[in-house]
Amino acid sequence: MRIKYLLLLVGCFIVLACNNDDDNPQEPIDQLPPITQTGEQTLGCLINGEPFIPSGFGNSAPRAFYQFVDGTYTLGISGRAGGGDNLRGLGIGAVEVSDIFEGQYELTEEEIGNFFGDLTIGGFFNFNEATTTANPGKLIITKLDTSNFIVSGTFEFTVSNDEGETYEVTEGRFDLNYTN
Numbered sequence: 001m002r003i004k005y006l007l008l009l010v011g012c013f014i015v016l017a018c019n020n021d022d023d024n025p026q027e028p029i030d031q032l033p034p035i036t037q038t039g040e041q042t043l044g045c046l047i048n049g050e051p052f053i054p055s056g057f058g059n060s061a062p063r064a065f066y067q068f069v070d071g072t073y074t075l076g077i078s079g080r081a082g083g084g085d086n087l088r089g090l091g092i093g094a095v096e097v098s099d100i101f102e103g104q105y106e107l108t109e110e111e112i113g114n115f116f117g118d119l120t121i122g123g124f125f126n127f128n129e130a131t132t133t134a135n136p137g138k139l140i141i142t143k144l145d146t147s148n149f150i151v152s153g154t155f156e157f158t159v160s161n162d163e164g165e166t167y168e169v170t171e172g173r174f175d176l177n178y179t180n
Contacts, residue, residue: 028050029051031051033053035152035154036152036175037142037152038150039175039176041061042175043077043173044172045169045171046169046172047088047119049168052088054080054081060079060080060081064077064174064177064178065178065179066144066149066178068180072097072098073099074094074097076091077093077174078092083123085126086122088121089119090118090169091117092117092174096112096113097113097114101141102142102143103141105139105140106137107137107157108132108133109131109133110130121167129167135157135158135159135160136157137158138156139153139154139155140153140154140155143175149179149180150175150177151174151178152175153174154171154172155174156171
């Protein structure tokens with residue numbers, strides 16, 4: 001009789017331990033941080049449809065800087081995740097541009113005076129490419145709060161290398177406190 005109760009108890013534990021999440025897998029976009037404008041220290045996007053969310057600490061943590069030096073502005077937004085062959089690094093930047101404000105920008109060549117996006121995949125920079133004028137991306141700064149040091153927005157771009165490898169960065173979003 002005790003064995004029957006024991007088997008019944010074990011059976012109940014097994015049934016209760018089952019998880020039905022496997023029947024409803026979460027969509028990749030639902031794994032990204034929400035789009036916010038309050039300095040939540042978030043950065044995320046889809047890289048070829050897979051979620052990319054930088055780790056929240058150390059050199060990999062999402063970060064931003066915004067500076068006005070010698071009459072021009074510089075903006076940098078970056079984050080990394082993983083390591084070795086699993087390294088993923090993303091950057092959005094502008095170097096020595098005449099002005100930065102809330103609005104839409106074209107991500108082109110990684111040169112002075114331009115806005116650009118870049119992507120690193122794999123250790124030892126197996127893939128490290130930036131946007132181009134021929135294949136520009138898009139950055140929308142939805143909030144630039146210079147009193148509270150917040151920069152927020154969305155982005156998307158596609159990068160390719162000479163070997164034909166292509167990575168699509170979509171559904172990008174960031175909400176960061178910047179340093180200057």
